[in-house]
Amino acid sequence: MNTIQDIQNEIIDEFGILGDDKESTIYYIMELGAKLPEFPESEKTEENIIKGCQSKVWLTTQENEDKIVFLADSNTDITKGLISLLIRVLSGRKPQEILHAQLDFIDKIGMGNIIGSQRSNGLAAMIKQMKLYALAYQTKQNA
Amino acid sequence: MPINLEDIRSLFPILHQEVNGKPLVYLDNAATTQKPQAVLDALSNYYELDNSNIHRGAHTLADRATRYYEKTRTLIKEYINAKEEAEIIFTKGTTESINLVAATFGRKFITKGDEILISTMEHHANIVPWQMLCEEKEAILKIIPINDSGEILMEEFDKLLNENTKLVSIVHVSNALGTINPVKEIIQKAHRFGAKVLLDGAQSTSHLDVNVQDLDCDFLAFSAHKLFGPTGLGILYGKRNILESMPPYQGGGEMIKEVTFAKTTYNDIPFKFEAGTPNIADVIAFQKALEFINDLGKSDIKKQEDDLLSYATDLLGEIKGFIPIGTAKDKVSVISFNLNGMHPFDVGMMLDANGIAVRTGHHCTQPLMQRFGIEGTVRASFSVYNTKSEIDVLVAAVAKIAKIKNK
Numbered sequence: 140m141n142t143i144q145d146i147q148n149e150i151i152d153e154f155g156i157l158g159d160d161k162e163s164t165i166y167y168i169m170e171l172g173a174k175l176p177e178f179p180e181s182e183k184t185e186e187n188i189i190k191g192c193q194s195k196v197w198l199t200t201q202e203n204e205d206k207i208v209f210l211a212d213s214n215t216d217i218t219k220g221l222i223s224l225l226i227r228v229l230s231g232r233k234p235q236e237i238l239h240a241q242l243d244f245i246d247k248i249g250m251g252n253i254i255g256s257q258r259s260n261g262l263a264a265m266i267k268q269m270k271l272y273a274l275a276y277q278t279k280q281n282a
Numbered sequence: 283m284p285i286n287l288e289d290i291r292s293l294f295p296i297l298h299q300e301v302n303g304k305p306l307v308y309l310d311n312a313a314t315t316q317k318p319q320a321v322l323d324a325l326s327n328y329y330e331l332d333n334s335n336i337h338r339g340a341h342t343l344a345d346r347a348t349r350y351y352e353k354t355r356t357l358i359k360e361y362i363n364a365k366e367e368a369e370i371i372f373t374k375g376t377t378e379s380i381n382l383v384a385a386t387f388g389r390k391f392i393t394k395g396d397e398i399l400i401s402t403m404e405h406h407a408n409i410v411p412w413q414m415l416c417e418e419k420e421a422i423l424k425i426i427p428i429n430d431s432g433e434i435l436m437e438e439f440d441k442l443l444n445e446n447t448k449l450v451s452i453v454h455v456s457n458a459l460g461t462i463n464p465v466k467e468i469i470q471k472a473h474r475f476g477a478k479v480l481l482d483g484a485q486s487t488s489h490l491d492v493n494v495q496d497l498d499c500d501f502l503a504f505s506a507h508k509l510f511g512p513t514g515l516g517i518l519y520g521k522r523n524i525l526e527s528m529p530p531y532q533g534g535g536e537m538i539k540e541v542t543f544a545k546t547t548y549n550d551i552p553f554k555f556e557a558g559t560p561n562i563a564d565v566i567a568f569q570k571a572l573e574f575i576n577d578l579g580k581s582d583i584k585k586q587e588d589d590l591l592s593y594a595t596d597l598l599g600e601i602k603g604f605i606p607i608g609t610a611k612d613k614v615s616v617i618s619f620n621l622n623g624m625h626p627f628d629v630g631m632m633l634d635a636n637g638i639a640v641r642t643g644h645h646c647t648q649p650l651m652q653r654f655g656i657e658g659t660v661r662a663s664f665s666v667y668n669t670k671s672e673i674d675v676l677v678a679a680v681a682k683i684a685k686i687k688n689k
Contacts, residue, residue: 161303161634161635165632169628169686194625214625215627217627217631
C-alpha cells in the first residue's frame, strides 16, 4: 500500500493539472465526493456529526483488524468531496500512521483559497476528529 | 431623468475588478452596498483635515467637525421626514438601534404579561432582543404567521392584537425574501390598541421612500452601510415624546447634563442616548451617501431596481430545478432561491468561481427558513449600479449549475 505521503503527492499532482481555475477545481472536488461509498442512514446520528462544520458532516469508523476505515457523508457536495480527499489519505491505515500524518497536501493545493475560511475551519475540524478516532483506537489497542 | 448606468458605475471603484479571473458581479447588496468614491474621499478628508472630538471643543477643528457631524443628522431627518433632528440617534447599526429600544423603552414600559408582536420573517436582530426582554420581564412574545409566498397574514395579525399588546416590532422589507410588508396598515391597527410600533428599516430605507411622519411609526431602525455609507453606523429614529420618556441607554460622557457623586442629570435627546465619543468620521462621510441617493432620486432608483428584479425573475424562473423562495406581490430587488438537489452553500461557491457574489445560508432568519422547511437559500440582491448584462451572467451561471442535478 502507498504511504500517506505517496497519496498526498498524487492529489497534489491531480490538482496541479487543474491549475488556477477555481470552477473546474470545484467541479472536480464534487465529482470525487460523488464517488464516496454509500454512508449508512442509521449512522447519520447526532453523535456522528462533526462540530465546527458549517454544512452537516457525519463521520464514523469501522475496524479492519488493526486498521481504521473511515466512512463519511455530508449534505453538501463540495464538503463531501473534501472529505473524500481525507478518506483517501487516511482511511485503511493504522492509528499510529493517522496520528503522525502531516497533511501538507491541503496547503500545497491551495485549498484555503479554493474553499474559503469557513470551509477551511470545517476541514480542520474533520481532521481533528479523524485523529481523535485514531487516538481512541490506539489507546484501546494498547490497553 | 433616466439613470445613466455607466456614470453610476464609474462612481464605485470596487466594482471594476476581477474575482477568480472573471469580472466581479456584485449581487450581495442586501448584505451591504458598495460605497461611492465621494464617501471614501469624505472619510480620508475627515482624518486629513478635520479630525477632532465633537461638541464642547473650544477650537476651530472641533467646531468644524461638530458642524459636519450635526449636518448629517439634518440630512437624515430630511431623508426619513422626521420632525426634528433630536429624533435622530446615532448607533452602531440596526441591531444596536433595536437593542437600544429593548434596553430602554422595554426596561421601563414592558411588564409581566405584556405582549410583543413580531413576524415569522424577522431577522435575528429583531427576535433575540425581544426574547431576552420577555424572559426578564415575564412578557410574552407572539409571532405573526406568513403565507407560502412570504406575506404576512393580516387576519392573523388582527387576531393577535389586543389590549396587552405593548409593542409591534416588524420588518419593513424582509432581508431573506424581499417582501414589502404593509406597515402603514400594521401601524394604524397597532395604534388602535395603544401599542407602539418599531420598524426594522434595514432593507427598506435603501429601496423605498420611508416617511416616518406619513407612516406614523414610533421607531425606525436602519444602517448606513446598506445605504452606500460606511459600516459601523446605525440610526434610530424615535418620536420625541417617546424618546423623552425612555431612560438612558449607556452611561458616560455626552449623555449627561450634570454629574455629581450624589446625583446625575441627563442630557436632552438625542444626546441622552449617545454616550461616549461617537463614530464621527463615518457619520460625516454618510452625508455623501445620502447625497448620492438624493441626486439620483428614490423613484428612479426604485424603477431601475424593479426592472432588474422582473428581468431576473423571468429568466431565472425558466431554469429547470429553480425554486424561488418568497414570491410576494410586493417585493424589492431580492431573489432568494434554491436549486433542486443542491445545497445553497455549494451553489454560492460555484457562483463565486464565476465572479458572482451572492449570499447563501439562513440570512439570520432561521425561524423563517424553518417555516419554509429549508436550511437556507441562495440570495441575489440588486442595487442601482447593477446591470442587465450582470443578470445575464448570473442566469447563465445558475443554469449551468442547475444542470448538475437537473438534467
